[in-house]
Amino acid sequence: xxxxxETIQGYTYxxxxxxxxxxxxxxxxxxxVTVGWMxxxxxxxxxxxxxxxxxxxxxxxxxxxxxxxxxxxxARHSRTPEGTPIPDxxxxxxxxxxxxxxxxxxxxxxxxxxNYQQEIARRHTSAMKNSVDGVRSxxxxxxxxxxxxxxxxxxxxxxxxxxKGHSTEDVDNMHRAxxxxxxxxxxxxxRTYMDETQGSSEW
Amino acid sequence: xxxxxETIQGYTYxxxxxxxxxxxxxxxxxxxVTVGWMxxxxxxxxxxxxxxxxxxxxxxxxxxxxxxxxxxxxARHSRTPEGTPIPDxxxxxxxxxxxxxxxxxxxxxxxxxxNYQQEIARRHTSAMKNSVDGVRSxxxxxxxxxxxxxxxxxxxxxxxxxxKGHSTEDVDNMHRAxxxxxxxxxxxxxRTYMDETQGSSEW
Numbered sequence: 001x002x003x004x005x006e007t008i009q010g011y012t013y014x015x016x017x018x019x020x021x022x023x024x025x026x027x028x029x030x031x032x033v034t035v036g037w038m039x040x041x042x043x044x045x046x047x048x049x050x051x052x053x054x055x056x057x058x059x060x061x062x063x064x065x066x067x068x069x070x071x072x073x074x075a076r077h078s079r080t081p082e083g084t085p086i087p088d089x090x091x092x093x094x095x096x097x098x099x100x101x102x103x104x105x106x107x108x109x110x111x112x113x114x115n116y117q118q119e120i121a122r123r124h125t126s127a128m129k130n131s132v133d134g135v136r137s138x139x140x141x142x143x144x145x146x147x148x149x150x151x152x153x154x155x156x157x158x159x160x161x162x163x164k165g166h167s168t169e170d171v172d173n174m175h176r177a178x179x180x181x182x183x184x185x186x187x188x189x190x191r192t193y194m195d196e197t198q199g200s201s202e203w
Numbered sequence: 204x205x206x207x208x209e210t211i212q213g214y215t216y217x218x219x220x221x222x223x224x225x226x227x228x229x230x231x232x233x234x235x236v237t238v239g240w241m242x243x244x245x246x247x248x249x250x251x252x253x254x255x256x257x258x259x260x261x262x263x264x265x266x267x268x269x270x271x272x273x274x275x276x277x278a279r280h281s282r283t284p285e286g287t288p289i290p291d292x293x294x295x296x297x298x299x300x301x302x303x304x305x306x307x308x309x310x311x312x313x314x315x316x317x318n319y320q321q322e323i324a325r326r327h328t329s330a331m332k333n334s335v336d337g338v339r340s341x342x343x344x345x346x347x348x349x350x351x352x353x354x355x356x357x358x359x360x361x362x363x364x365x366x367k368g369h370s371t372e373d374v375d376n377m378h379r380a381x382x383x384x385x386x387x388x389x390x391x392x393x394r395t396y397m398d399e400t401q402g403s404s405e406w
Contacts, residue, residue, distance in 0.1 A: 027347075030276050031348075033274055033276065034274060034277060034347075034348050034351040034352055034355075035351040035352070035354055035355065036270075036354065036355045067239075071237060073237065074237060143390070143393055143397075144230075144237075144393065145234075145237050147350075147389055147390040148234050148237040148238040148387065148390050149237055149238070151238060151239065151379075151382045151383050151385075152237075152238065152239045154382070155239070155379065155382075176354075176358065180354050182354075183350055183351050183353055183354045184351065186350055187346070187347040187350040187351050188347075190347065190350060190393055190406060191347065191406040193397070194396070194397060194400070194406050197397070203393060203394040203397050203398075
């Protein structure tokens, strides 16, 4: 399932240093109800994960080089404050980005997953951005940029979901489950931003 | 355009008491770039608004009575702390909910719109919830519940967008513009939550 044939720098899912989430499993369950989570959503996410597995590199390339690179306001987050590219940072965070696509689809949404959601969010706030990779870059990614980039990902993921010949209905169900997961995750990340940033500075 | 043949209790769009948004028009422009906003999105939103105009009541009824009513965690926000329905609150906030659908589609996203986004968000935080209607209900709607309900709205709006016989391509474009607007708005609301709540309590 989860590809990890090669070690991904800074990818520490399930590791001992990951702090427990401030969100409880019960709160996650309530959130799932709100988001309209169905019993078959994990099934369609798994199907999506299988479809996306060998396309994850291409998808992240599409998002980063095809879209983010053309938006200076977003592109700066993987560069130095002076705007110089940081190749290793791009490579390693890109691999983690790919792995996140697969984790979204293939991991059970259990306590370990919940904890890592918080870790992912912290790595985008000033609490931890740059530290994992030991780089000098923007101090944080504003939450608004994450929230606003979601529809771009939701839209552009469609052809990749459809690329393996599944029926239109299956692709629609995979996409619906994907979109629900995005909203679950961003809701969790918003909590971390509120905890870590104490006010609006990293909005 | 914007229907206001009847006065809507507590609907104060463009009113003198609306505070200026803490978000600048430039920040809104940057957000639009991130969200992939296109020149024809306002055109498709207008088309959507025209399609939804005489269905807004039905849509809000669908969301509230068809979905929210079945989720106690959400339904409580229009009831007293003891769980008693508050009919006037439901009616008036329902009309504002309908008007919000139309404003999403038919209003220009200018300074007035930006200011009212902040007002809408404040009315969901403890800064202002209940005060507009003078009711006793939950002190705030957690941000997570708003974020997590977005995909439900995005999904269920589809048949209403398609109900007026537009081409599949037009309906897709209307839906895409709608989804982008949802993310723009939730990003703006997140800012207000961070400003107003200073930490995670209303996450």
